[in-house]
Amino acid sequence: GSDAAIRSYFVEADYNVRQDKTAVAQQKLNKVVDDFPRSIYAPDALWQVALLEQRRGQEANLKEANSRFEKLIQTYPQSELVFGARFEQGQLLRRLNEFPAAQHTYESIINAFPKHLGIEEVRLALADSHAAQAAGDESHADRAKEGYDRLLALPTAPLDLRVEAGFKLGNLLVQHPDTRRVEDIWWRDVAYPFLVDKPEVAAQLGSTGRYWMSRTLLELGELLKGQNRMDEARTTWNLILQKGLPSQNEAREKLGQKPVVPP
Secondary structure (H helix, E strand, O other), X not given: OOHHHHHHHHHHHHHHHHOOOHHHHHHHHHHHHHHOOOOOOHHHHHHHHHHHHHHHOOHHHHXXXXXXXXXXXHHOOXXXXXXXXXXXXXXXXXXXXXXXXXXXXXXXXXXXXXXXXXXXXXXXXXXXXXHHOOOOOHHHHHHHHHHHHHHHHOOXXXXXXXXXXXXXXXXXXXXXXXXXHHHHHHHHHHHHHHHHOXXXXXXXXXXXXXXXXXXXXXXXXXXXXXXXXXXXXXHHHXXXXXXOOOOHHHHXXXXXXXXXXXX
């Protein structure tokens, strides 16, 4: 029952994970939960069991992971892992296409943790849940647009997240005839301020932000191409090459260039 003895189960579990023995690793972690439920390590053991179950990827595994996260939340409500567990539940529900339940989960997180450092990521996931329910339901479409628009304009939100929200806002609006507004969002509100105008801002983009920026430029170029504005479309796609963004070969293909094969 000593701290060292309990920690040894985590060491064994980690070793088994690296040996692709996930089930054995889960057994080690479950022993911590079952034998030492009052230990400060028990919530972390539950968390890791849920993540390992999640990695296995089948529907039954995802449902089991969800139940493990729920046990963590109910058994250890004061744990710092509760916020992450609830968020992971929402993500799991979306993977299971249970979007109304995911929406409810994200809303409960926002109500319970309004000042949490990760709350903007939850707001983005909530907007995604509304977007997934937007087909044939204008109220969900409107709430998704409001969520994306708010995050794009929020100066305190992480930069990568703002770029992702901007792409998704335009992508939602592209289904409507107001293509001018989509162009304004993708160029004026995303590409220009976060990539073109200030190099010091562009340098702060992480891998996620660079991915969504590339998606933005690819789709913006297609939008311009559809309006017979080929020179502007080529300029947009060239930005992907000039700035070293992902999807460079896709941009080269659109520009009529040969792809570059890595050595």
